[in-house]
Amino acid sequence: METQNQISINKLSKHFPVGGGKFTALKEINLNFVEGEFSGLVGPSGSGKTTLLNIIGSLDSPSEGEAIVLGRAISKLSTKASAKLRKEELGFIFQSYNLLPVYTVYENVEFPLLLLNMSATERKNAVMEALDWVGLIPKIKSKPPQLSGGESQRVAIARAMVKKPKLVLADEPTANLDAENSFHILETMLKLNKDLKTSFLFATHDEKVIKYLKRKISLADGMVAKDEYISK
Amino acid sequence: MLAFKLAFRNLMGAGLRTWLNVIILSLAFVMIIWFKGMLDGWDREAKMDSIAWEYGGGEYWQKDYDPLDAFTLTESHSKLNRDQLNEIDKGNLIPVLISQGTIYPDGRMQTILIKGIDKNQSFLKLPTARLDTMINEIPAIIGANMAKTNRLEVGDIMTLRWRDVNGTFDANEIQITDIFQTNVPSVDGGQIWIDIDRHREMMLMPDEATILVCNSDFRQDIIYEGWDFKDLDFLLKEIDEIIKTKSIGGSTFYFILLMLAWLAIFDTQVLSIFRRQKEIGTYIAMGMTKRQVVGIFTVEGAMHSILAVFVGSLYGIPLFWQQASKGINFGMDGSEFGITMAETLYPYYTLGLVVTTIIIVVLTTTLVSYLPAKKISKMNPTEALKGKTT
Ligand SMILES: Nc1ncnc2c1ncn2[C@@H]1O[C@H](COP(=O)(O)OP(=O)(O)OP(=O)(O)O)[C@@H](O)[C@H]1O
Ligand SMILES: [Mg+2]
Numbered sequence: 001m002e003t004q005n006q007i008s009i010n011k012l013s014k015h016f017p018v019g020g021g022k023f024t025a026l027k028e029i030n031l032n033f034v035e036g037e038f039s040g041l042v043g044p045s046g047s048g049k050t051t052l053l054n055i056i057g058s059l060d061s062p063s064e065g066e067a068i069v070l071g072r073a074i075s076k077l078s079t080k081a082s083a084k085l086r087k088e089e090l091g092f093i094f095q096s097y098n099l100l101p102v103y104t105v106y107e108n109v110e111f112p113l114l115l116l117n118m119s120a121t122e123r124k125n126a127v128m129e130a131l132d133w134v135g136l137i138p139k140i141k142s143k144p145p146q147l148s149g150g151e152s153q154r155v156a157i158a159r160a161m162v163k164k165p166k167l168v169l170a171d172e173p174t175a176n177l178d179a180e181n182s183f184h185i186l187e188t189m190l191k192l193n194k195d196l197k198t199s200f201l202f203a204t205h206d207e208k209v210i211k212y213l214k215r216k217i218s219l220a221d222g223m224v225a226k227d228e229y230i231s232k
Numbered sequence: 233m234l235a236f237k238l239a240f241r242n243l244m245g246a247g248l249r250t251w252l253n254v255i256i257l258s259l260a261f262v263m264i265i266w267f268k269g270m271l272d273g274w275d276r277e278a279k280m281d282s283i284a285w286e287y288g289g290g291e292y293w294q295k296d297y298d299p300l301d302a303f304t305l306t307e308s309h310s311k312l313n314r315d316q317l318n319e320i321d322k323g324n325l326i327p328v329l330i331s332q333g334t335i336y337p338d339g340r341m342q343t344i345l346i347k348g349i350d351k352n353q354s355f356l357k358l359p360t361a362r363l364d365t366m367i368n369e370i371p372a373i374i375g376a377n378m379a380k381t382n383r384l385e386v387g388d389i390m391t392l393r394w395r396d397v398n399g400t401f402d403a404n405e406i407q408i409t410d411i412f413q414t415n416v417p418s419v420d421g422g423q424i425w426i427d428i429d430r431h432r433e434m435m436l437m438p439d440e441a442t443i444l445v446c447n448s449d450f451r452q453d454i455i456y457e458g459w460d461f462k463d464l465d466f467l468l469k470e471i472d473e474i475i476k477t478k479s480i481g482g483s484t485f486y487f488i489l490l491m492l493a494w495l496a497i498f499d500t501q502v503l504s505i506f507r508r509q510k511e512i513g514t515y516i517a518m519g520m521t522k523r524q525v526v527g528i529f530t531v532e533g534a535m536h537s538i539l540a541v542f543v544g545s546l547y548g549i550p551l552f553w554q555q556a557s558k559g560i561n562f563g564m565d566g567s568e569f570g571i572t573m574a575e576t577l578y579p580y581y582t583l584g585l586v587v588t589t590i591i592i593v594v595l596t597t598t599l600v601s602y603l604p605a606k607k608i609s610k611m612n613p614t615e616a617l618k619g620k621t622t
Contacts, residue, residue: 059517059613080521087519094617098514102245112518114234159518 005068006167006199007033007056012065014051014222025051027222028065033201035166038193040202042210043219049203050171052219056201057090057169058082070166087115091160091198095172097152099144099159105131106140109158116163130162134188150181157185161192167199174206182208235524239532243539246504253496253536257597258544260489262551264589265581267482269552270560273580275475278415279468285357285416287467288326289448292459297330297442302345305331306395309440310458316444324450326353327441329431333394335406335424337382345423346394348431355447358419362410363427369407370430375420379411386411392424397436404434490593493540494600501533501604512608513617522609529608533601537594555579 014026026048033039041049054060055067058074067074070089077085086092091112099108109130113123131137134154144152153173160168170189174182190212193200202209210216218226243250283289297308309329312320319325329348334341349356351363363371369389379385386408393403406424414420432438444459446452452461505512515525559576 054614057517059617083516083519083521085519086517090519092514092517094514096510098510098517098617100511100514102242107241114237115519 004034005032006035006037007031007067007069007201009052009056009067010065012052012055012062012067014048014055014060015063025222026055026062029222029224031217031224031227033199035199036193036197037199037201037215038190038213039200039215039217040204040209040213041217041219042205042213043225044205047219048222049205049219051222053169053171053201053203057092058085087112088163089166091163091165091168093153093156093160093168093170093173095175097144097149097156097176099152099155101144103143104140105136105142105144105147105155108144108155109162112159112163126162127158130158133161133192134158148181149176150178150184153177153181153185154188157188157192161196161198164196165198167201169201169203171203172206173202174204174209179208182206186212235527235531236535238528239535242528242532243535249500250536250539253493253500254539254543256489256496257493257536257540257593258548260486260493261540261544261589261593262548263489264486264593265548265586266552266555266579267486268479268585268589269556269579269581270577271475271479271482272582272585273556273578274478275471276580277578278471278475279464281415282418282468282471283448283464285414285419287445287464288355289446289450290452290461290463291446291467292325292444292456292461294442295458295460302332305345305442309435309437309442311439312441312444313456315454316456317439319450320350320444323354324447326350326356326445326447327428328443328445329428329435329437329440330442331394331431331435333392333424335382336391336393337384337388338390340382342382343422346392346431347423347425348428349425351427351429356445357414358425359410359412360425360427363425365409367407367409369405370426370434371409372406372424372426373410373412374408374424376411376413377417377420378423379408381421384408384411394434396434402434490596494596497533497536497597498600498604501529501601504532505529505604505607509611509616510619512611513613513615513619516613517617522611526602526605526608529605530598530602533605534594534598536601537597540593541590552579552581556581 009029009031012026012029013024015022015024017023029052041052043049051060055062055074056069058069058072058077061075070085072081072085074082100111103111106127109127110123113126118126128137131140134157136151136154136158139147139151144155147155153176156173168189174185177185186209189200192198202213204210213230215227215229217224294308294310296304298304309331312327316325320327327350331346332343333346334343336342349358349360349363351360353360359373362373365371370392374384388408389405391403392406393401395401406426428441432440452463455461512525515528516522556579559578561576
């Protein structure tokens with residue numbers, strides 16, 4: 001059973017040092033995810049969504065307990081191994097897009113492939129395919145400052161998806177977008193989830209996103225308050 | 233390779249700031265090469281002039297001769313042997329006899345060196361042929377500086393007084409038959425040149441000399457008893473010393489320029505690492521190690537110096553070319569200050585000079601870029617992503 005889980009989180013806690021003492025952001029979390037989920041961490045601001053997402057993304061490590069992501073125990077990863085995990089298996093999407101401003105749309109999407117030392121032709125094919133998924137081939141030569149928020153986030157999705165990662169972690173991907181753009185982005189991600197079997201894990205309190213989730217994990221004060229599967 | 237590609241894109245994207253840094257750095261490059269080239273050119277010319285006017289291919293000194301101590305002059309003369317006289321006849325050696333004397337131009341009194349030289353010599357630039365005139369006075373030639381300080385002109389006649397080998401005072405009239413222009417102060421100031429035969433008669437020192445100047449193709453491994461051979465390395469040491477002092481003085485100047493460039497780059501690096509935290513976080517989220525990110529930022533800073541090489545050569549090469557072929561005119565004569573220096577200086581640029589300068593500047597710029605970038609490895613990626621690290 002356990003081996004089939006893409007992510008399994010066991011009794012995970014996270015404390016941050018504040019002042020003289022410590023602040024507990026996550027308290028004994030237990031969660032399991034299988035391949036191909038389209039799930040979200042929801043909850044009020046400060047409930048620990050980003051903290052958990054960062055640990056799953058190996059950008060941070062648990063204080064207690066363990067998170068096993070794609071067979072790797074996060075707390076035991078060396079910096080090199082965690083970089084390799086992110087480079088090869090994970091995609092990130094951020095609220096503020098985090099595109100590289102001096103690069104064109106094409107170059108932004110190409111970036112993760114450069115890190116993977118892919119050949120030029122392979123790169124070109126993959127980038128064009130990813131840009132096609134998000135409908136941005138006409139903007140290929142634009143630079144991020146020339147794009148709208150919706151377009152920027154679509155570039156970010158293409159960048160996260162271009163290497164066909166097993167898991168995409170998206171922290172408030174729609175927070176800066178209007179309803180129409182949010183809709184478009186979510187439709188795109190849902191389609192990629194279906195077509196490529198990529199798992200998506202969101203951190204959000206945006207109702208527009210929550211409506212799309214197939215599994216909604218509610219966090220409150222660093223604890224799992226509710227974990228529900230939504231049938232559509 | 234990746235780091236270079238990324239760094240280049242980032243630099244181009246940064247625009248004006250990049251180019252300002254590059255221009256300052258290129259100025260430093262050009263100034264260093266220009267200044268060093270000028271010194272090297274000066275050094276070469278000074279040495280060539282000294283060889284042409286004074287040292288030839290080296291000198292034999294009578295064993296007691298010490299140019300820094302005028303009192304040795306009464307002792308430092310010897311009779312030349314058969315071999316030496318032979319070589320003089322063949323034009324391989326020029327004998328010079330040196331003694332002290334006093335001239336009385338316009339009734340003033342001036343202690344000078346009397347240098348007797350073979351008036352038929354052909355390989356030193358001194359216009360000794362002008363000593364070969366039939367006049368009542370002793371013909372003498374002097375340098376332009378000597379003429380200027382003593383307000384002497386061609387045709388001037390004055391009394392010369394000296395002590396002969398026995399210490400007895402004697403005097404005669406001399407006439408200036410030529411004033412020559414030279415960049416070599418040691419054949420100019422405080423001395424008069426007369427024919428060595430006249431000088432020997434005056435001193436009662438037949439066939440004697442103080443130094444023997446060698447022709448440059450003369451075999452210098454011959455040993456003459458009582459004479460020390462001084463090679464060019466020894467004779468030109470003084471010029472080397474002067475050039476060394478000048479180049480230390482000049483270094484401070486271009487070190488300041490380099491400091492400016494380093495500061496500008498350091499500042500740019502600190503600022504960009506502070507401002508681009510989200511970008512750094514993003515690199516890490518995409519799977520770069522911190523070391524790779526430090527690498528990108530270091531290469532980015534170091535690349536300023538590579539760009540500076542290109543920008544510097546845009547205006548540096550034409551400038552150097554023009555100066556090396558036309559020379560730089562200083563509008564003054566260095567021999568007035570007692571240094572061998574031509575009015576027009578031809579800078580001397582070598583590939584070695586250019587390459588060493590480039591290597592030094594690129595290495596130091598890399599270091600200056602690395603120091604702030606190192607801070608990235610202490611950043612927490614989640615904090616960097618928030619753009620909040622201080
Ligand atoms: N580095 C840190 N040091 C101290 N406290 C932290 C740190 N990071 C997060 N916290 C605290 O942990 C709690 C959870 O933070 P987290 O960012 O995970 O919340 P969130 O659910 O993502 O909130 P939001 O919806 O506002 O993004 C917050 O109270 C936050 O102040
Ligand atoms: Mg958050």
